[in-house]
Amino acid sequence: MWIPIQLNEQSAEPLYHQIEVQLRAFIVSGQMPEGTLLPSIRELAQLTKCSVITVRRVYQDLENEGLLRTRQGTGTFVAKVDETLRDTQRRSTVIGAIEAAVDAGIRVHFTDEEMMEMLREVLGRKRAAEALTERQGAPTDEGGEPA
Amino acid sequence: MTTETAVAIEGLVQRRAHFELGPVDLNIPKGYVTAIVGPNGSGKSSLFRLMLGLARPDSGGVRLLGEQVRGEDRVSLKTRIGYVPEEAIDIEDRLSGEAKSAFVRQWYPGWDVNYYRELLRRFEVDPALKLGKMSKGMRRKFELSLAMAHHPELLLLDEPSSGLDPIAWKTMIDALHRFMERGDRTIVMASHIIDEVRRLADYIAFVAQGKVLGMYEKDALLEAWQTMYVDAGGRTLPWKEMPGYRSCDLAGGTTYKVVTEQAFEAEQWLAAAGAVLVSKRKLELDDILLNLTEHARGVY
Numbered sequence: 001m002w003i004p005i006q007l008n009e010q011s012a013e014p015l016y017h018q019i020e021v022q023l024r025a026f027i028v029s030g031q032m033p034e035g036t037l038l039p040s041i042r043e044l045a046q047l048t049k050c051s052v053i054t055v056r057r058v059y060q061d062l063e064n065e066g067l068l069r070t071r072q073g074t075g076t077f078v079a080k081v082d083e084t085l086r087d088t089q090r091r092s093t094v095i096g097a098i099e100a101a102v103d104a105g106i107r108v109h110f111t112d113e114e115m116m117e118m119l120r121e122v123l124g125r126k127r128a129a130e131a132l133t134e135r136q137g138a139p140t141d142e143g144g145e146p147a
Numbered sequence: 148m149t150t151e152t153a154v155a156i157e158g159l160v161q162r163r164a165h166f167e168l169g170p171v172d173l174n175i176p177k178g179y180v181t182a183i184v185g186p187n188g189s190g191k192s193s194l195f196r197l198m199l200g201l202a203r204p205d206s207g208g209v210r211l212l213g214e215q216v217r218g219e220d221r222v223s224l225k226t227r228i229g230y231v232p233e234e235a236i237d238i239e240d241r242l243s244g245e246a247k248s249a250f251v252r253q254w255y256p257g258w259d260v261n262y263y264r265e266l267l268r269r270f271e272v273d274p275a276l277k278l279g280k281m282s283k284g285m286r287r288k289f290e291l292s293l294a295m296a297h298h299p300e301l302l303l304l305d306e307p308s309s310g311l312d313p314i315a316w317k318t319m320i321d322a323l324h325r326f327m328e329r330g331d332r333t334i335v336m337a338s339h340i341i342d343e344v345r346r347l348a349d350y351i352a353f354v355a356q357g358k359v360l361g362m363y364e365k366d367a368l369l370e371a372w373q374t375m376y377v378d379a380g381g382r383t384l385p386w387k388e389m390p391g392y393r394s395c396d397l398a399g400g401t402t403y404k405v406v407t408e409q410a411f412e413a414e415q416w417l418a419a420a421g422a423v424l425v426s427k428r429k430l431e432l433d434d435i436l437l438n439l440t441e442h443a444r445g446v447y
Binding site for chain 1: 179320321328345349365366367370427
């Protein structure tokens, strides 16, 4: 199976961490529902140009978190994700992004009110765009303009 | 997970008038792809010949799949191995592909004719051609199909992609990944094609001037080697004490460009020294190789 994992090879962030974060997001968001068969370790290694050692480590970590389970001889599957776990994971992804935005704001000395205003503005713009694409029934692929 | 050893090389030395290999000590794990990477003339092919008992060492020895390699032909051991040499054997030029495979298959009880045919088809090889009439790339693909057709436990490939066009190269990479899918097979390949090593290898062993410079897990290696731009704030730091120190140049102003092979520890060292890490990026595999070989030559 194909998983749209995108790695930044130049980034100083370890590859196993990049794969793990993206895979966890696919599972927690429900994009990869319970029972989905994952690629074999060798296949994912080929896909990501990583060593099988790295991929095995990712699968093991996610198995320990209860997100994956391996059945001997058949492969690795997405496990049933506990609702509270899913909720915590959903929240923590967003909180992480907001923290990064807040750090950026604090660095250049914006006030709380200004930052709240910016968040409201961005939200308003995104929701409007969302409503528009839904009405047109157009593909929701962001930035889908021809090059 | 316990790791078995597929190839165990111990104290291996080969002395020739113009070249000395070793002493080499190297353990290659079973179930992985290990790339032997090094510049031309570093001893990669000699190492392969010694591994197969095609050349005799002056001292030391090699164990393949748990069996000691000696000069004499050990048919039982060789049926478990596939080998593609660097150069085609020119006395076979007048042989057709069919004739060679008919000869070779007799030696391998595990010969799988369907798999062999499938490989030829995927590689678009016409086995009716005489080997000498095949293009370099086609002959290479033919030899590779032949070496894989008996499902060897250990595949030894000396510069597997030499002469292959980009499409054939991709097909080969894919075929080798599929070959490894079962998890209990081993590939040892010599290569200086960096992209091939990136795509296939789990472990990398660097060789230069007849010596093994070290063996590393690929991703850990690529993460550990980094170039960092560091603002030392006008001070001079004892750079050579930085973990994994490789080089240091003044990049401009109070900023230094430092190269480390222990990125994680180096970063902590910099933080403790009160230096500001401006940016960092990973080195490419060829830069790491260059760094290691120059170091081995005593350039710095």
